[in-house]
Amino acid sequence: EAGVAQSPRYKIIEKRQSVAFWCNPISGHATLYWYQQILGQGPKLLIQFQNNGVVDDSQLPKDRFSAERLKGVDSTLKIQPAKLEDSAVYLCASSPIGGNSPLHFGNGTRLTVT
Amino acid sequence: AQSVAQPEDQVNVAEGNPLTVKCTYSVSGNPYLFWYVQYPNRGLQFLLKYITGDNLVKGSYGFEAEFNKSQTSFHLKKPSALVSDSALYFCAVRDGGQNFVFGPGTRLSVLP
Numbered sequence: 001e002a003g004v005a006q007s008p009r010y011k012i013i014e015k016r017q018s019v020a021f022w023c024n025p026i027s028g029h030a031t032l033y034w035y036q037q038i039l040g041q042g043p044k045l046l047i048q049f050q051n052n053g054v055v056d057d058s059q060l061p062k063d064r065f066s067a068e069r070l071k072g073v074d075s076t077l078k079i080q081p082a083k084l085e086d087s088a089v090y091l092c093a094s095s096p097i098g099g100n101s102p103l104h105f106g107n108g109t110r111l112t113v114t
Numbered sequence: 115a116q117s118v119a120q121p122e123d124q125v126n127v128a129e130g131n132p133l134t135v136k137c138t139y140s141v142s143g144n145p146y147l148f149w150y151v152q153y154p155n156r157g158l159q160f161l162l163k164y165i166t167g168d169n170l171v172k173g174s175y176g177f178e179a180e181f182n183k184s185q186t187s188f189h190l191k192k193p194s195a196l197v198s199d200s201a202l203y204f205c206a207v208r209d210g211g212q213n214f215v216f217g218p219g220t221r222l223s224v225l226p
Contacts, residue, residue: 004157031212042118042204042216043158056213091157095212100165102148103214105157 004106012112018080021109025094035091082113116141116207118217135190137205146208147188195224
């Protein structure tokens, strides 16, 4: 099966600019997650979707971050305006609903804000 | 709320020796526990999971993990380490829903 696809792999922007990341989950996986991984730390959940609905966005900085999954498949995560502390790897993951399935991760997008 | 601790930032082991990467957790209810590995510039790869049943769980690449309910631990083990096992390892806990919480990670270095 094809894995979770993410693009771009790398992005460098200046502070106050905007940026968007794209994720295509594994086919049939209803649940999609965006995680932020700062260097040297574990992944931190930003937002979780089930189909096209938001399950948990309690840790998403909503003043600057937004995410959508309009058709219940692909998802985009946007940052506007970016801050220096947003420099991190943004990981997308997917899993089937329910059961005990693990998360399947994409390779991430490394964002550098200068 | 659930949480995961990995008390060692770094573990060094000689090739061929057994390795252990430690993890303790806190969760209400029955724990669902996972181990992931991350190689440079890659996403996290699933190694193994504990849901219920045997306390010793076997996973990918010769790794196994021992669940200990009384000590709330889920340590990752391998009988004989390889240089290629050098990577970042994350323990994760999932509550009864679908929220995953990850530990801070442990960097494993296997020395030739």
